[in-house]
Amino acid sequence: MSGLLDIHTLFALVTAVAVIASILSVALPLLEKNELSGRMKQVAIEREKIRARERAKLAQNIGGKSERISLRQEPKALVMQIVDRFNMRDAFADKATRNRLKQAGFRSEAHLMTFTFARIAGPIAGLLLALFYLFFLAKLDQPPFMKIFMAFCFAYACYYAPILYLKNLSDKRKQSINRAWPDALDLFLICVESGMTAELGFQKVASEIGSSSVELAEELTLLTAELSYLQERKIAYENLSDRTGLEGVRGVMTSLIQAERYGTPLGDAIRVMADENRTARMSAAEKKAAALPPKLTVPMILFFLPAIFVVVLGPAALSFFAK
Template identity: 35%
Template sequence: MLELIANNFVLRLVLSVLLFALVIGLVVVVGNMLAHRRARLARLEEIETPTRVAGMTGGTIRSQQNDGAWARLAAAVEKAGLDLSDTRQERLSNWLRSAGYTSPAAPRIFTLIRLILIFLVPLTYLAVDYWTGEPPSFLRAYIVCAILAVLGLYLPNLFVQAKVDRRREEIRQGFPDCLELLIVCVESGLGLEAAMDRVGREMVRSHPRIAELLSLTTLQLRAGSSRDEAFRKLGQAADIEEVRSFTTLLIQSDKLGTSVTQTLRVYAEEMRERRRLRAEERAHRLPVLISIPLVVCMLPTMIGVLMLPAVIRLIRDVIPMMFSGG
């Protein structure tokens, strides 16, 4: 059979066409399966997003499973006798909460990761060094491992602080838009709680951080918390001066009985002015920031281009004349 196919051109052509059709069919089937899977996952994510903002502040199901795995690992380490608690536990919890890590086990997980990196980074360096070349000397290995251990100790701090700064900047940039929507909702006849709930649901995609804060505040109000307590927790959760000032204004307006609409309007104008001033400040910083690469990169080139003809003339004419005259 194989000899017949090998000697017959028509059979080889038919077999090639059949194999090509089979491969194309498999590619199409697999592609359709992957496309349907991606569509289902996207649909599930769209359904999950409002639920996560309303109450699941810990993230998606996969991130919750990862957090649970880390929490179980931290609990096992503590059960083995190693204490992962920090001397400034409350401060560390607030800092991690500002970065978006709201799990109660976040401080212990953070401490565990720091301990792991203290040993993991130097061991990785030693393994790579032993694998790629000659073993390093004891003094070199000691100094480099000590530096890498300190680096591994502070890398989680830098990562969390970057997330804190990014989260604060997102809230700061989107908060004026939130105030504008609150003004529209309050002026249309909604109460403050209903307006915050509506704005939180509307800003899920544009500003998810602010939507999460407003949704949590709404849930606290519905659970029976007083306005003072809920608004103070909102300021603490946001951890930026603009939101804390806003919650203080709401508390004072609620106690004194003044118009909430007027309070929101005045503060929204102030927030717009602050955002404009921040944009102007960044624009005025651009010439200073641009001057650094100009001086470092372009100035030596310009000096070289201007001085090169004179240097060539000096080497060709002036120096030979000086030596010939001597």
């Protein structure tokens, strides 16, 4: 015990932790994978699904049956089979849940089934594991009622764990899209003023904005696909608003819908919305900067000031006690 409290041992441990943290801070950015190619591949699959679905609807509307969907039906996964077997498909499959999944980047039916299965099976598995641990493994001096209560609390946490995970992914995705959205509007304005159509403009912006935000490039590519295949362009713009969940994107899409409905110049509407989004981004940055000093007060008192006192008063204290 005295060896662990030795000043040299503590200094060595702190130095080792600092070295490991420094190595990880340098190595982790180098180990990050480029997700652009994988995301674009998923977008291409989603684009083919949109094309096949719209072709099937068109064939049904005209009364023909010769048009077939070109996509092969994949076999159902185990999770989807369990969900269908116990009729759990409509348990959490409302519109709000689907929009929440889309905002987190999950669009397929398999993602919805996995989320439903996790919210139903997760609490049951968590309750059983907690009961087994509390009654057979953990040696707690607690009455059985208290152990059961703790197990139900853990099951309740397992019930909300998928929601928290989904919210975390959605917030990160919104932050990435919101950061690159004003730049994307500037690029789209240049494309529109050069004579491009909306589809070509969004396609060009998606190819250029991928280095800044992979999520925004993915959404704009899906928007281009929906503008090409959907019967009403308004639906494509509204779908982008629902997938992102951002007021800035929703305002731009509303302006595009009104511009196409009333025949107003598209470049003027985009220029105004680009200025508004850039002003909103600057206001958000200023708000974070203004909130920084109060947040730094406690870390400065706990960490910075003691270190300054040690550096300034340390030599004087050592010379005083040496005498």
